[in-house]
Amino acid sequence: MPTVQLRPTTTESEAAIRPEPGSFRDPGGRIYWYGERVLRTVMPSAAQDFDYVEASGLIPKLVERGMLIPQSHLSLELLGAAAGDAAYLLEHPKLEFISHPDEWPFRALQAAALLQLDLYLAALEHGVTLSDATAYNIQFEGVRPVFIDRLSFRRYVDGQFWLGHRQFCEQFLNPLLLRALFGIPHNAWYRGSPEGIGAAELSALLPLRKKFSWRVLTNVVMQGSLQKTRSSDAQQAVASNKLRFPKPAFERLLRGLREWIAELQPADRQPTTWQEYAGHTSYRNTEAEAKRKFVGRFVSENKARTVWDIGCNTGDYSVAALHAGARSVIGFDFDQGSLDLAFDRARSEKLAFTPLFLDVTNPAPDQGWGQAERRGLRARAKADAVLALALIHHVAIGKNVPLGDVVGWLTDMAPRGVIEFVPKSDPMVVELLKLREDIFPHYNEEHFVQCLEERARIVQSETVSASGRKLFAFERAVT
């Protein structure tokens, strides 16, 4: 196996090695951070399978097709004492951003599910299977899903069961069915239940007529009800490995799921508030054009490479940022319809744009084991610039968050950015206040500027609408 020799371990570099807190479930190996580099150990218990999969020729094919993150082999010396009795050491390229399935819109979860099934089908052709089917093993480059766990690939033994079937259903199929059958987005449930949605839980919601489809019956209803089976016969049969699952049946199950999932559509496909918003009358084309120009100029002047677009809607200003030279944009919005459209747009135009679900007033917290397994949004924020167009009034007036706190949250997100101030005279704010008392005496441009100047330097501003909407470009010291 070719290895790359690196400089010998020193006390200083050993200090820079830290295990990734989210990588502990599979004892076959672990992810380590070496400064900003991503290393993976392969433990002796997984070494035989690792060699088998390397020899199968599967890995380069998957990497070439963009389905799997590339890997290179390193000398174990690099990890020093931290390597323990590891058999191999790999390095993977560092990803720009790690997202979680509770942040993915429907289309993203669907694309990830199809990738997971395609990986199984491709692997089986090479006599390889996967040890699991967790959505956390998939990340996005733009809207293209990529699998990141090399160690999931294991030798396939004829007759072996699909050990990841239950996990696949809980983490991909059931959350997709929630939206496809009921029109309920998976995000809130997934946030509260990071292992996904159980078959028994989904089954309990299904009306009788929906249970008669063969696919729903087997993957959801029966799996859910048999999961609770305490029959000693069944348990004994499972425990003694006397049951087998022939390869053709395995492949048929994978293909059936693939065909089914590829066809799923959200049950609530009528235009949502924000899709209509994109074509709203108060939102004239000249105004949108002025905003696009401002954003483009800001991105190119600051050479911003990674941009976060908070309240991205269908991605108009994310696209403007990309056209102005940004290498990638992560867009956030809470409207599912807009996110679905943004995802389709990024896919058809091949954009380095990843639209994700976010409720600004409830961003992802640190979750999972030790509250360190899945990191919250703030810990993952490493953008060069942040965009917040037509956002601030929804948070300050729609959600009662003090204006200074909204500005502080945004300026904390990145060292520079563009924030749009929407005055009370604007029709959208008038709409927000139509049914409620105006308890916001300090919501005005003067106070906004004061809040922004307390935290950053205003480098540019421009009024973009007759109603007085104004864009502010800010810059603060890098902490």
Next chain:
Amino acid sequence: MVQKKRVIAAWLAVNLVGFSAAAHAYLDPGTGSILVQSLLAGIAGAAAVVSLYWQRVKAFFVNLRKSSRDAHSATSTDNDGI
């Protein structure tokens, strides 16, 4: 209901005897999933058996027709030979 489940589970357990590797199972595959897969395997197996017998039944009739045709053509040849 419980009785029914028990019968299904027992049927699956008895019906599908063979070998399976539970290697690398750091993940709990879940009883529900294993039993569903066993059912799918059982159906695939049953379909294979049915298909095999169907081939035999088909082959029987094809052969029957063929032999009757052969017999017929043999008779014709005999006739031609007159």
